[in-house]
Amino acid sequence: MLYLVKEREDATLTLMASGSELMPCLKAACYLAPLGIKANVVSVPCLDLFNEQDAAYKARVINPNTKVLAVEAATATEYYRYADDVLGMETFGASAPANLLFEKFGFTQEGIMKRACKLVGVEYKEVAVGECKL
Secondary structure, three states: EEEEOOHHHHHOOOEEHHHHHHHHHHHHHHHHHHHOEEEEEEEEOOHHHHHHOHHHHHHHOOOOEEEEEEEEEOEEEHHHHOOOOOEEEOOOOOOOOOOOHHHHHOHOOOOOOHHHHHHHHOOOOOOOOOOOOO
16 A cells, blocks of 8 residues: 655645655655645555555545656666656665665655656755754
């Protein structure tokens, strides 16, 4: 199943993620708001179960009026069924501590923000905001 973790009125973007990618997506959604991008965030604990749901349920979870960016620190081709763009692994064999690999491959708040901005056609800028309310 999928769960709508963060919903914003008039969202223009939906971020989909599972596991360790979820928190960077929540942070990215918070920091995208000052750039004019309102983002929903969806947790994807089991894509197979979501595939079995009816269209009405899927539309409640993934707003069809938004662009969708899926974030998966693994091979993520199955996300293209729902996503307009996928930030996923396209290589094999990298070995290092997880935080270094996340940085290298863009699975960070900044990396997700840059990819999201490109998807919705907004220029990326570093944003200084106070404490985000996740």
